[in-house]
Amino acid sequence: MTNLKACIVAVGSEMLTPFRVDTNSLVVTERLNAIGYDVRLKAVVGDDIAELAGVLASALTWADALVVTGGLGPTDDDITRGAIAQVLQTPLDVHEHVVERIRERFARRGMEMPEINRRQAMAPRGATLLDNPNGTAPGLWIERGPTAIVVLPGPPREMTPMFDAVVRDRLAARSGGAGLFRRVVKVTGRSESDVDTHAQPVYGRWTTAPVPIATTILAVLGQIELHLTARAENRAEGEAALDAAVEELKAVLGSAVYSTDGRNLDVVVGDLLREKHFTVAVAESCTGGLLTSRLTDVPGSSAYLERGFICYSNRSKIELLGVPDVVLAEHGAVSDPVAQAMAAGARARAGTTVGMGVTGIAGPGGGTPGKPVGTVSIAVIVDGTTRVRTFQFVGGREQVKFQASQAALNMLRLILENNDQRRPR
């Protein structure tokens, strides 16, 4: 099986500044992979018709699919239609029924169509116009020799629905349905090299399997992701191979695997809490609210999150959580006993099933030789179970905060996954 070759071109000078990247191509790549196209080249071109024409002409020499996004607006800056006509050496025709549709769109909002918008109804001769339900610019489908040329508007809320509604099936019909199928396995609490040492002997065998699977390891802040890509003749075959591969990884990585279905850790923890009818109170010092904010990013989290205490000062730890003066004095604010007293105090005062306490040094100031920047003590209490641990994170202030919130969520997850108690509603 060979995959077809695709080229993605994004048009727009704003994506050639230091401030903007093209992200449409990520969506298009995912869609193309699933129907058997391998993206071999991505380009970003400004609003210059000769330069765009040069890139398009070059791609036409090798690409099976050429997907162009952007440059379909009504102004002189919008050069995509003209560049394609130039490369294909065909004239641009005005489609009057499209002009009428654009005119009606303006009329529905009580506006008159500016004459300039007639440009959006122009298309290279021979092109099929693709309906755009969310905007004025239609897309284009053009077949030229072995290449299918697809032109879509730049705004993602117009581009993505059009790809899914009218482009995907047309391109899939040309590729015969073989495709690339992907799965992401998310791991936390172990280092990249540790994960790779255990996983490599497993995924190393997959590349020569009947349904070959390629594996990429990405270390992102606070977690490791293993991206699996299977090449298979059809979706059923690809998904079956991925299911088996994921089980093999779970066997060697154990409970460090927290998600194989795309969910983030805050969602995994939220689902466990909801399922068990547990409630949570959080006491945070160095994370400054980030842990509670992540818990509340999940829709419906008011079902389990009762309250949070952000206690930056020692005084607030004593007043709000009842952390004893003597514990603070004896062990210091960043210590296992203080984290545990914070978790216990939050839980007792809120009357929840779960209490969490986080105290640490996010930096850049505040470190000492014994407790350097990145030292964070975390306690999680669930009914009769208490876990307390001090971590040493590396990175800047926001990285330490995030890793601490991730470690706290993971400690809670590990307790909940081993906890089959359920509260009555």
Add this chain to the structure above:
Amino acid sequence: MTNLKACIVAVGSEMLTPFRVDTNSLVVTERLNAIGYDVRLKAVVGDDIAELAGVLASALTWADALVVTGGLGPTDDDITRGAIAQVLQTPLDVHEHVVERIRERFARRGMEMPEINRRQAMAPRGATLLDNPNGTAPGLWIERGPTAIVVLPGPPREMTPMFDAVVRDRLAARSGGAGLFRRVVKVTGRSESDVDTHAQPVYGRWTTAPVPIATTILAVLGQIELHLTARAENRAEGEAALDAAVEELKAVLGSAVYSTDGRNLDVVVGDLLREKHFTVAVAESCTGGLLTSRLTDVPGSSAYLERGFICYSNRSKIELLGVPDVVLAEHGAVSDPVAQAMAAGARARAGTTVGMGVTGIAGPGGGTPGKPVGTVSIAVIVDGTTRVRTFQFVGGREQVKFQASQAALNMLRLILENNDQRRPR
């Protein structure tokens, strides 16, 4: 004055997946702009020597600077050296002194250099090797007709220091020093169209000024950014024109402008609080800790942030903040009076200068016809000044949370900027 044309090529198959974008090009673009190069094309190519050679050959026909990042590792996948030699039709030579340097680098870590790493000491004949203090792969500088070819390793921590140390001056010498200079004006609390209506008559004149300035408006969540780009013969001239332009914008946009020096709103607010020796207590419902977390993203925020209360339940609003039952019952949890009682309760219980209260409906559930999803009431109390306002935000849960935190920070900023009180230390 005309700018020189640049092309940036990133090499690596991982950037052709749905998961990764090339971000090196943003750094390179910023650096190139400042020394008079306009980026006209960006490309991402996989690990295929023929495809990379095709892109490079095409860029050599028009680019004054061709910057290639990545593909300089020691394995067969690392094809950049070979592709350049192929396009320039020159052989690859091994530089033995570079082999020795790589060998020493391994030896310092107690390791023997794998033979495969000799590849990293290869360069197309005629190339100048650029020292890489942070990795094993040297960069390359090659002049070919009017084009300067720059090749740098992919990892940002190797690439960026090399560009700044050895590439920038070489490229600047070829452009004669004229450059593009940029400034970002950040605005919050007003809509994009409102900002544009007031700003367009001002920035519309700049394009034909002696030092022309181009303006782009970007609406990002919770704020509008105006990106100004001046084309000037030298930095002093460019910065002077930008200074004057920023003053003109401030005159028409007034206090909605919160930053002209790149600082984010949380940093602007933190700087104001520190300057005045004020302290803050925060009470959050729908933002779930995000507002306090943003305040504590700023290094040194423990100087002003005393504590935060995250009160999701009515019970916690009553117990922790002393919000009266009757106010909750009469006005509902999302209301101006409850926000005000939360801010007042937080401030009184923490004994701080500033109290903030946020209560709202982040969604997707919980909306009513009278108080739809996105309704958020915010109160800020600073000494004798109280501001309370109900907002209606649009977007999903995380968008509503962010916009609410942004609006709360902005209300506090506006009070502080009009407040010349200073606390004794």
